[in-house]
């Protein structure tokens with residue numbers, strides 16, 4: 006039994022965040038999360054509201070859906086959630102994608118290890134700051150980062166922290182300084198993830214982005230960092246599945 | 248005599264474009280260009296209007312200016328132009344930055360080789376599309392990319408093409424397919440590089456960005472590409488030196 010719970014499959018579109026920002030990619034969103042962040046923009050993956058969207062799928066079914074949507078026009082697949090790291094069985098999909106020469110990007114908050122992490126081309130660990138209401142298990146995160154370092158793969162790992170306020174920013178710095186050798190991304194939090202007024206949203210997000218840039222630029226303890234927005238919200242607002 | 252003509256030194260700020268988008272960085276802008284692109288947003292570096300801003304500077308003077316502006320708070324310096332590849336003497340600055348453990352990003356259109364290319368950490372080659380009015384010397388570009396491949400450095404190279412229209416897009420594809428192993432970035436052109444109405448500018452740029460994304464997503468001949476905006480124009484509009 007190699008099925009995984011899939012919420013949506015869409016694309017091709019661009020990756021709007023993090024280390025592969027701008028990348029042409031297909032998306033597979035898995036269901037289920039061990040967290041319940043206050044500002045989660047994918048709460049439908051775990052709060053029950055998306056239950057009827059969820060489908061248990063074999064790797065081959067997922068691949069068929071990807072190729073029927075994207076044809077011959079993609080070489081990158083992003084697996085997101087929820088927390089895809091809850092799913093041991095994702096190894097079947099990952100093997101299948103690899104055997105078709107597809108690069109894989111995946112994001113997880115870093116609460117749980119899976120051996121298939123070592124096969125991900127672009128792995129983003131995004132521990133959650135205080136405003137999420139969650140508490141980071143730093144022992145789990147240490148273990149994950151150790152395993153990745155020892156794995157000696159050609160894979161790229163990065164850390165990404167979403168920042169809503171000063172407390173989040175201090176948390177982000179703590180994470181950056183705990184793992185100084187891992188490429189580090191600060192991302193502006195979206196406080197208005199329900200509004201459908203896109204131009205107002207962009208204007209608010211840009212203000213917040215400028216705030217985060219200014220804070221980081223003045224901070225001598227944050228040097229080798231990247232500060233990024235969520236590009237897709239600039240274009241598609243809070244719409245899902247684009 | 249190890250001086251180079253410098254137009255402006257500023258930062259810390261973020262890199263708004265390309266392979267290190269979002270990176271906290273200082274900027275050194277050199278004077279002079281062998282091109283004269285129709286839509287150049289740094290025409291003051293070569294059209295005579297910025298003459299009184301230009302200062303012949305030794306590497307040490309540039310370093311002093313960088314540290315007086317950025318203190319201990321930076322680990323990355325971006326060298327831009329004009330075309331910094333015209334300046335053999337930049338080797339002195341590059342050596343000095345390296346000896347201070349500073350990472351270096353540099354962008355050039357790829358019309359001219361310099362041996363110090365091999366010391367750049369993040370090198371962006373940005374050949375200019377038809378709308379610029381320039382004609383690419385593909386032999387020069389071939390030679391540069393060969394030299395970089397043979398150099399076997401740990402350095403990262405990427406190609407970036409700015410796209411204003413369909414013809415530019417076809418040119419971009421030609422470049423991508425000529426050098427398929429080099430990471431490839433499509434960037435939205437800014438047609439309004441004089442306006443100071445920032446919100447209008449952002450709205451126009453987002454429309455153009457969506458156009459370029461849609462075009463690329465539907466194109467099966469463009470798979471492993473990244474499509475990016477110029478982030479700094481979203482925040483600071485067409486303002487200089489930020």
Ligand code: SF4
Pocket residue numbers: 038039040041042044045046047048050086087088114133
């Ligand atoms: S970890 Fe991610 S998917 Fe899970 S609740 Fe938090 S934001 Fe939502």
Ligand code: SF4
Pocket residue numbers: 280281282283284286287288289290292328329330356375
């Ligand atoms: S190559 Fe760059 S600096 Fe030179 S004219 Fe063209 S856009 Fe301007």
